[in-house]
Amino acid sequence: MILFNLRCAEGHTFEAWFRNGDTYERQAKAKAVACPLCGSHSVEKALMAPRIAKKRGREEAPQQAVAPVAPGGGEMPAEDRAKAAELLRALREARRLVEANCDYVGDRFAEEARRIHYGEVEKHGIYGESTLEEARALADEGIEFGRIPWLPRADQ
Numbered sequence: 001m002i003l004f005n006l007r008c009a010e011g012h013t014f015e016a017w018f019r020n021g022d023t024y025e026r027q028a029k030a031k032a033v034a035c036p037l038c039g040s041h042s043v044e045k046a047l048m049a050p051r052i053a054k055k056r057g058r059e060e061a062p063q064q065a066v067a068p069v070a071p072g073g074g075e076m077p078a079e080d081r082a083k084a085a086e087l088l089r090a091l092r093e094a095r096r097l098v099e100a101n102c103d104y105v106g107d108r109f110a111e112e113a114r115r116i117h118y119g120e121v122e123k124h125g126i127y128g129e130s131t132l133e134e135a136r137a138l139a140d141e142g143i144e145f146g147r148i149p150w151l152p153r154a155d156q
Contacts (some may be wrong), residue, residue: 008035009042014088037085073122091151098148102127112136 004024009012018024024045027033031041060090102125105112109128115121130138138145 004090004110006033006035006043007046008038010035010038010040012037012040013046025047034081036081036088036142038085039081056120088151091149094148095151098125101125110138113138113143113145114141117141 001026002020003017005013005015008114016024016033016035018027024033025147028043035039035041035043060155105126105128107129111125111128112121112128116123116126135145
């Protein structure tokens with residue numbers, strides 16, 4: 001599987017997963033790839049940043065994306081495009097609210113969540129990154145947390 005950053009003719013950027021580069025090329029040529037915001041089939045690859053390892057050898061987790069094409073590679077019905085666009089708006093609003101009301105703790109998320117849970121620091125909202133192993137350990141300890149698909153900002 002490969003993740004591509006894509007841009008439509010209207011300037012909307014979004015991400016989509018494909019089996020491989022040839023699959024993307026075939027679907028794009030057949031106009032089977034559509035922007036989830038406006039439905040445009042005029043889509044091309046956008047600039048992509050390389051994956052950069054974080055400290056302790058962790059890589060940035062890939063962003064999750066709403067699939068812009070219907071199962072089987074056909075055109076996504078207008079009703080589904082509208083639902084996808086609404087989901088993207090809701091996820092971007094969730095990101096805005098989290099960023100406005102919580103403290104970013106980066107890759108110290110698991111450590112900070114434990115400190116809050118065990119009363120070492122005052123209870124407050126935080127967000128950041130954790131590995132799958134760290135998330136499992138938090139859950140095993142009974143520490144409540146949530147995971148949100150972290151979409152890029154709409155203005156990027």
